[in-house]
Amino acid sequence: MELVKYDEPTNGLVQAGTVYTDADYAISDSTRLRLADSSPANTRRAYTRQWTQFTEWCAQPGAIRIPLPATPQTYADYVSHLADTGYAPSTIEQAMGAIRSCHTAAGYEGRPESRAALLVLRQYKRQRAENGQNQQKEAPPVTVPILQAMVDSCPQDTLIGIRDRLVLVLGLALMGRRSELVALNRPDVTVVPDGLEVALRTSKTDKDSLGTIIAIPRGSHPLTDPVSALLAWTDAIDAAGHHDGRLLRRLYVHDTIGTKLGGDSINEIVRAAAIRADVPRADEYTAHSLRAGGATIAYAAGVPISIIAKHGRWAINSPVLLRYIRAVDRWRDNAMRNVGL
Missing domain, CATH: 1.10.150.130 (Tyrosine recombinase, N-terminal domain)
Structure with missing residues (x-):
């Protein structure tokens, strides 16, 4: 980035004859x-x-x-x-x-x-x-039944399965971007009586990096409960001596634990779980499927758009968020529903 040099200041705030060096x-x-x-x-x-x-x-x-x-x-x-x-x-x-x-x-x-x-x-x-080429290709949203099937496909007797379960559950409940997920450190996610509090230090829409805390309630299903998913993973990495640093980590052969997980790895984890669970269009699932799924599930459950936008760090008039909303509305508020055809 280059700064512009003005030889003749003309804004009236600089005295005539000022010489810059x-x-x-x-x-x-x-x-x-x-x-x-x-x-x-x-x-x-x-x-x-x-x-x-x-x-x-x-x-x-x-x-x-x-x-x-x-x-x-x-x-x-x-x-x-x-x-x-x-x-x-x-x-x-x-x-x-x-x-x-x-x-x-x-x-x-x-x-x-x-x-x-x-x-x-x-x-x-x-x-x-x-020409019929205007259809936007979007990652399919993860619904509750699909999340349960994907989590169930993660073997909970392995470090990889325990970690992948947390990625899926936390990613959807947080409506998290993959950049936000991989940036989380251990102290950023804490257990409180009602669930989890996730401190996001910065994000794509937080231009001034003021940070925010997102509250995630406890789940009703044991496998998809964010609290139990977090504790299962932190207990596992604590046992391996990793008490601080990044929350999500790469895993190598012989269960060697790395220092951090890359954003592309979130895509791979989501897609692999969808394939294992035999989900339709499994190879189209990405990290964004979790974010889209969280918004879709919440709106279908009657959560106001303003609350979804705040939770997911969207602008209230975000065209991306509105696409998720319209996908639900086209069936929930359908003009031909219950007309007796």
């Missing part, structure tokens, strides 16, 4: 690192990849273009190129976000002008809809 525009290494780390790691990686692809496209022989600052024509033409290549609209939107973010960081706020690019994307979405 190089020191006024220099930043320390620690400032540079904090600026670089100001966005989540996944976002930085995705934006870096998208920006690299854009600059490589701009450098093609025969039609070399300037990527920074890009003209509205270059921006729109690149969006059209991505559409011609067959990328999903969500991927194109990510690329557009990366390009505009890099322009903003370089001091080109509001550039490139995006009206033409957005019209190209809108036409592409309409074209995909007409």
Whole structure:
């Protein structure tokens, strides 16, 4: 990220004739690192990849273009190129976000002008809809019967089975993102009389890292009770001498316990449990199935959207959350229900 240097301050707050030196525009290494780390790691990686692809496209022989600052024509033409290549609209939107973010960081706020690019994307979405390609692929939500079947498939006489049970139960009850789950340390999850209190130090929507505590009630089914799932795992790792550090950990051969679990491993655990339980579309289940399942189950049970949003760290008008709600409503509030057909 580069800071913009203004040779002629014009905001009226600086006296005429003020002379800036190089020191006024220099930043320390620690400032540079904090600026670089100001966005989540996944976002930085995705934006870096998208920006690299854009600059490589701009450098093609025969039609070399300037990527920074890009003209509205270059921006729109690149969006059209991505559409011609067959990328999903969500991927194109990510690329557009990366390009505009890099322009903003370089001091080109509001550039490139995006009206033409957005019209190209809108036409592409309409074209995909007409061709039946507009269905969003989403991980199936884990319902209560499916959760019970998946947990039942985890052998409780092995460390892997005990850990995987906790991942499934805690992930759904917390409506947790995989990044939130793998970041949990032992002291972050505590047992209280009514269940568990989970302290999330930061999350995707907690821009200022204020942190929050999520309360998770005790369960009514022994295998899917979050408290018993937690205690079974902590007792197991305590016995192996791991009393602090990350809560969820990678396991190696001969039950060797690692220091932490990666986000991709959550996907693998969920998918493997779905396959063992012989769940329909098992290979489509991911960590997001737990988050989606928690919201879906809660709404079907009559929990207000505002409470679900707060529990799952969604904005109240989150389009993702509203998709889960609509999936329940299309059957619960169906116009043709009980009409006597």
